[in-house]
Amino acid sequence: MKFFERIAWLKLDGDDLRLGLTCFFSGVLLAIMTGPEGNLVQPVYAFQHSLFSSHVWGFLIFGVLLAAASIYRRKVRTGVIRSSRTVARRKPRAWLSDVVFSADLTTKLVTGVIALIAAVIIADFTGPFVPDKMGFHQIFSQFSHTRTYGYIAIIFWLLNAYRVRRHPKTQSTRSPSFLGSPGAMIVGGALGGLLFALCADPWLPVRFSFKYFALHGPSDNVFFHHWTTYLWTLVGLMVGVQAVNKKKAAARPASSRVRRVRHVKVSQNTRLALYGGALFVAVEMPKFISPYWQESIFQQIGIFCLLAIGLNVVVGFAGLLDLGYVAFYALGAYTNAYLTNALPIHPPFVLNAFFSIPFAILVAMVAGVLLGLPTLRLRGDYLAIVTLGFGEIIYVLASNLTSITDGAGGTGPVGSFSMHIGFAHFALNGLAITDDLNFYYLLLAFIVPILFLFNSLNHSKVGRTWAAIREDEVAAASLGINGLKYKVMAFAIGASTSGVAGVLSSVKLGSLFPSDFALQVSIFVLVLVIFGGMASITGVLIGAAFIGWILQYLIFHSFIDYQDADKFMYLGAILVLTMIFRPQGMLPSKRRQREFQDSDAGLGSADAMGTAPEGPLS
Amino acid sequence: MASYFVLGIFTGLIYSMVALGYTLVYGVLRLINFAHSEVLMSGGFAGYFFLRFTMHATHISTPVRVLILLGGIVASGAVGAIVAIAIERFAYRPLRRRNAPKLTYLISAIGASYFLLNLAGKEFGRDPSATAQPITQSFSFTLWGAQITAFDLVLLGVTAVLFLVVNTLVSKSKVGRSIRAVAQDAETASLMGVNVNTTIASTFAIGGFMGGVAGLFIAMSSNVDYNMGFTPALLAFTAAVLGGIGNIRGAMVGGVVLGIFMYVPIYWIHQPFYEPVIGFAVLVLVLLFRPTGLFGESLGRSA
Numbered sequence: 001m002k003f004f005e006r007i008a009w010l011k012l013d014g015d016d017l018r019l020g021l022t023c024f025f026s027g028v029l030l031a032i033m034t035g036p037e038g039n040l041v042q043p044v045y046a047f048q049h050s051l052f053s054s055h056v057w058g059f060l061i062f063g064v065l066l067a068a069a070s071i072y073r074r075k076v077r078t079g080v081i082r083s084s085r086t087v088a089r090r091k092p093r094a095w096l097s098d099v100v101f102s103a104d105l106t107t108k109l110v111t112g113v114i115a116l117i118a119a120v121i122i123a124d125f126t127g128p129f130v131p132d133k134m135g136f137h138q139i140f141s142q143f144s145h146t147r148t149y150g151y152i153a154i155i156f157w158l159l160n161a162y163r164v165r166r167h168p169k170t171q172s173t174r175s176p177s178f179l180g181s182p183g184a185m186i187v188g189g190a191l192g193g194l195l196f197a198l199c200a201d202p203w204l205p206v207r208f209s210f211k212y213f214a215l216h217g218p219s220d221n222v223f224f225h226h227w228t229t230y231l232w233t234l235v236g237l238m239v240g241v242q243a244v245n246k247k248k249a250a251a252r253p254a255s256s257r258v259r260r261v262r263h264v265k266v267s268q269n270t271r272l273a274l275y276g277g278a279l280f281v282a283v284e285m286p287k288f289i290s291p292y293w294q295e296s297i298f299q300q301i302g303i304f305c306l307l308a309i310g311l312n313v314v315v316g317f318a319g320l321l322d323l324g325y326v327a328f329y330a331l332g333a334y335t336n337a338y339l340t341n342a343l344p345i346h347p348p349f350v351l352n353a354f355f356s357i358p359f360a361i362l363v364a365m366v367a368g369v370l371l372g373l374p375t376l377r378l379r380g381d382y383l384a385i386v387t388l389g390f391g392e393i394i395y396v397l398a399s400n401l402t403s404i405t406d407g408a409g410g411t412g413p414v415g416s417f418s419m420h421i422g423f424a425h426f427a428l429n430g431l432a433i434t435d436d437l438n439f440y441y442l443l444l445a446f447i448v449p450i451l452f453l454f455n456s457l458n459h460s461k462v463g464r465t466w467a468a469i470r471e472d473e474v475a476a477a478s479l480g481i482n483g484l485k486y487k488v489m490a491f492a493i494g495a496s497t498s499g500v501a502g503v504l505s506s507v508k509l510g511s512l513f514p515s516d517f518a519l520q521v522s523i524f525v526l527v528l529v530i531f532g533g534m535a536s537i538t539g540v541l542i543g544a545a546f547i548g549w550i551l552q553y554l555i556f557h558s559f560i561d562y563q564d565a566d567k568f569m570y571l572g573a574i575l576v577l578t579m580i581f582r583p584q585g586m587l588p589s590k591r592r593q594r595e596f597q598d599s600d601a602g603l604g605s606a607d608a609m610g611t612a613p614e615g616p617l618s
Numbered sequence: 619m620a621s622y623f624v625l626g627i628f629t630g631l632i633y634s635m636v637a638l639g640y641t642l643v644y645g646v647l648r649l650i651n652f653a654h655s656e657v658l659m660s661g662g663f664a665g666y667f668f669l670r671f672t673m674h675a676t677h678i679s680t681p682v683r684v685l686i687l688l689g690g691i692v693a694s695g696a697v698g699a700i701v702a703i704a705i706e707r708f709a710y711r712p713l714r715r716r717n718a719p720k721l722t723y724l725i726s727a728i729g730a731s732y733f734l735l736n737l738a739g740k741e742f743g744r745d746p747s748a749t750a751q752p753i754t755q756s757f758s759f760t761l762w763g764a765q766i767t768a769f770d771l772v773l774l775g776v777t778a779v780l781f782l783v784v785n786t787l788v789s790k791s792k793v794g795r796s797i798r799a800v801a802q803d804a805e806t807a808s809l810m811g812v813n814v815n816t817t818i819a820s821t822f823a824i825g826g827f828m829g830g831v832a833g834l835f836i837a838m839s840s841n842v843d844y845n846m847g848f849t850p851a852l853l854a855f856t857a858a859v860l861g862g863i864g865n866i867r868g869a870m871v872g873g874v875v876l877g878i879f880m881y882v883p884i885y886w887i888h889q890p891f892y893e894p895v896i897g898f899a900v901l902v903l904v905l906l907f908r909p910t911g912l913f914g915e916s917l918g919r920s921a
Contacts, residue, residue: 321724374906381650382859382905384724388652389852389898400891519848523732530725565744569736575729579722580712599719607721 020067027063279448286440294436301548302443303505307521308528308544309447309454309537310497315526316535316592317458318490319470319607320380323522324371324387327394328495330517331367332360332502333414334398334405337512340415345404353417357503364499365492372491376484380608383491391519398514410513414506417442443504450497455537457493466490469608471595487608520568527571530578533585535592542587547571622885623878624764630877631777635832636854637861637869638784639702639825645801645864646821649720652727653705654829655851656734657698661830662837662846663738664697665690666749669838673750680754687752691776691831698830702822705730711815739844746843753838773835780831781870784824788866793820801864849894853880856901862911872912876900 286298307329314322339347339356351359375386398405405411457463465486468476473483506512532543554562578585584593595606636658643651668690678686709730713722758767788794796817799807808814836850853876861872879900880893904911 315721319719319721321721323728371902374902378905378909381720381724382909384652385650385852385855386901386905389856389894389901392849392852393895393898396891396894400889523728526725526728563740566736566740568732569740572729572732572734572736576709576726576733579709579718579726579729583718583722596719600716602717606719 016071020071023067023070024060024063027059027061027066282444283441286437294440296552297549298440299436299443299508300552301545302440302447303501303508304525304528304544304548305541306443306447306450306501306504307498307525308532308540309450310494310501311525312529312534312537312540313454313457313490313497314494315529316533316540316589317454317463317466318487319466320376320487320491321384322387322491322494323384323519323526324389324391324394325494325498325525326517326519326521327387327391328364328367328498329502329505329521330394330398330514331364332499333506333509333512333517334411334502335360335363335499336503336506337411337414342412342414342511343404344406350415353415353503353507356415357500360499360503361496364502365496368492368495369488372488373484376487376491380487388519388522391522395514395517395519398512398517405512405514408514410511413511414509416507439508446500446504450500451537451541458535458537462486462489466608467591470606471598473608483608523568523575524571527574530585531574533588533592536585536587536589539585539587539589543585619882619885620762620764622881624761624766624770626877626879626881627874628770628773628877629881630857630874631773632832632835632873633850633854633857633876634861634870634873635777635780635828635835636850637858637873638781638866639829640855640858641861641864641866641869642788642797642821642825644858646797646804646818647710647714647723649710649723649727650855651705651822651825652724653709653731653734654702654825654854655847656731656738657702657705657826657829658833658836658847658851659735659738659844660701661694661698661833662842663742663833664830665694665834665837666747666842668693669750669752673752678752683752683754687772690752690834694830694834694837695827696830698828698833699823699826701734702826702829703819705734706819706822710818714818735844735847742844744844746841746846748841749837751838769839776831776835780828784828785866787824793817797821853894853897856897856904859901859909860904860911862913865911865913868911868913875912 286294307325311322311325314320314325334343336353336356337343338345339349339351339359340353341347341350371386371390372383375383399408401407402409458466465476465481468479468481469483469486477483509516528544528547529540531547532541533539551564551567554567555564582588584596592606599606636654639654639657640651643649643654669686672686672689705727709726710723713726753769753772755767755769758765760766786794788797796807796812797820799810799812800814800817800821804814807817832850832854833847836846840846854873857873857876858869859872860876861868861870876897880896883896884890884893
């Protein structure tokens with residue numbers, strides 16, 4: 001009883017109970033999710049095992065702490081606990097006084113600190129680090145494991161503190177603390193990240209890490225021996241300095257206005273510099289990493305990017321959902337296999353992979369139009385399920401039509417790219433590890449023009465029409481826009497991009513197995529598009545690169561009990577969470593973001609799913 | 619021929635149970651519930667565990683078998699309903715509160731589906747395993763050359779009873795009235811004092827119960843597998859469209875008709891893997907020529 005009296009000042013009620021339970025069970029769910037993989041012979045044992053393995057306690061504690069933080073936050077909001085705003089006013093010399101101004105920020109910081117503590121606890125509870133295949137850190141295993149969590153926690157904490165702004169009323173005149181200035185924070189974060197990258201080899205496979213030096217000596221380091229490095233650096237610096245100068249000049253008159261932190265207007269020059277820098281990284285980076293990472297990171301990410309920018313046309317630009325995207329990928333790949341004579345049926349003429357690309361585009365596009373025309377006349381959501389079915393059908397046919405596709409056993413070797421024009425000779429052996437870099441550059445040679453093409457398409461009449469259809473299909477139709485035509489066009493463009501990606505990756509795969517074209521690929525590409533930000537090409541690319549990298553990273557550095565087969569669990573969760581909390585994605589396109597906001601306010605629809613549901617349903 | 623026909627009918631009954639979930643949710647939300655396949659899967663797993671823990675003895679008398687079967691039906695139906703409600707609560711309601719565009723619902727649902735699918739794969743393993751069989755396999759008779767087993771009869775009985783119950787529930791009861799009101803116009807219904815959130819949750823629960831029971835029957839007729847829901851759900855959606863989406867009786871008939879359409883051609887082509895292909899072809903043809911389905915859309919609007 002005394003206990004209850006003691007906590008009576010918190011005035012706990014049913015909502016608190018619900019909140020606490022939700023948080024606690026989210027900890028339990030995390031524990032179950034990350035527990036060991038079960039089997040049906042001993043499912044109960046597996047479940048118990050997962051519940052009682054050590055790291056689970058970390059998550060349970062995390063759940064409890066989260067519950068406490070949430071209840072605290074709620075109490076602050078409802079005014080039961082005095083907000084620390086008043087505390088900050090009374091004690092202006094507190095070191096966080098520039099940071100802690102609103103109750104919301106306080107709680108953010110509190111949750112950040114709790115995340116930090118929780119992470120340390122989790123790190124303490126979890127078992128030893130799984131040594132990676134390079135065998136670098138057997139000695140530091142426990143340390144680096146702990147460190148990983150520590151860094152995750154620090155990132156959380158920084159994210160929490162990110163939206164630091166001065167309180168509008170008190171307007172402290174003191175100079176902002178280190179955390180108070182976003183610029184300082186970004187710089188600090190970048191420097192910290194660099195240091196981190198140099199010291200901690202598990203994160204970056206880059207050869208110039210300190211550890212690599214220690215093991216192999218500097219002679220292997222090619223970074224400073226390549227002339228293109230200097231060239232690029234010079235160009236980048238020049239463009240960058242110019243851009244920064246211009247931006248400063250442009251920003252000066254506006255400095256009297258209160259600047260908003262979240263919408264930084266990027267000038268044309270800065271943008272060019274960013275693009276140049278990105279291209280620089282994309283071209284140069286792969287040279288300095290080990291062949292394993294060249295293959296697994298850059299080539300896979302290249303294919304992912306190509307697939308994602310194609311699907312982005314359908315999901316992002318046109319606002320349609322295509323769940324059978326992999327079917328067109330498979331069509332492209334099998335078209336290439338057919339034309340390079342890798343299937344049991346023989347083509348009338350054998351081509352090299354370069355020349356089968358137009359055929360692949362044609363096949364994928366025709367399939368897309370045939371599928372899209374009847375479906376898109378109806379509601380947009382029918383497209384989703386019809387494409388889902390189509391993807392499954394292609395998979396079933398590829399597995400079972402043994403006389404045409406060789407079935408599950410896989411096709412013969414698929415022909416590769418080669419070209420001999422005058423003096424220029426280019427021949428690629430998709431399977432040879434020595435040609436990995438060349439394959440990557442070939443991919444890049446496809447991706448960059450397609451990027452430009454789609455970007456200008458988005459800013460052309462077609463792109464504006466897609467936006468019009470997305471925002472209000474009825475109004476667009478009343479202006480004489482043939483919605484069906486543009487929807488089918490977007491769908492067919494997406495399909496043909498997927499076909500091209502199919503040809504490229506069929507060369508890399510060597511021989512095709514139906515399991516490479518399962519539905520999961522579609523979902524995966526969808527996650528890439530959604531996570532980065534639909535309709536935002538930059539967002540999609542960075543999202544694809546990030547997810548591609550993190551999945552590869554997790555293979556080496558098992559996150560708790562992560563197994564490769566689990567990735568779709570997490571990707572599914574990413575889809576749901578993104579849709580709930582940030583439907584425009586991490587790096588949204590401005591227009592799409594505004595559409596989602598308008599849609600939340602009851603204006604427009606932000607998709608092309610036919611007529612919107614009548615009125616709010618809640 | 620006749621045996622394929624009968625096989626089609628009885629497989630179709632399972633599809634019609636699943637199709638009901640699609641149709642009901644479509645009626646109130648105007649959305650295809652992409653996560654319905656996982657309702658099926660969880661119902662299948664619930665049935666699997668229930669039967670595993672109850673069917674220990676080697677000789678079980680018939681009344682006990684009946685009880686076990688009923689218990690299995692209730693267990694898998696209940697788990698299906700709970701999972702469906704959870705899907706609604708976590709993947710749909712936050713979006714509904716925001717009046718989000720339809721695209722986000724579909725993406726959120728497919729995400730929830732993949733999450734549940736792989737969570738089951740992780741917790742229960744990724745290999746299929748056989749379910750204990752409470753229905754006797756020694757009994758069967760032949761009707762016009764087609765063999766009909768006790769399993770088929772039980773399936774027919776259960777489906778008939780459940781459909782009668784759901785039909786009565788939707789057309790007669792208070793919950794059913796509010797479901798129909800929300801299906802017609804959610805906003806007006808809420809003004810008339812209908813609790814829209816509860817109604818939508820109960821719609822998911824009814825569809826989820828049927829889906830869970832269908833999952834049990836799929837588990838009993840073949841195996842349980844974390845991936846077991848996908849193809850039946852796709853075909854059941856076809857059945858719902860075939861019958862006219864939003865139409866409860868249409869779902870029933872659509873499932874059976876689709877089953878017949880799918881299995882009778884197998885008699886000639888002898889390639890069982892073609893059945894989803896045929897089902898998909900039916901879907902495209904229906905959308906092409908009669909998008910409102912055989913019976914039209916009664917709960918929803920026309921296309």
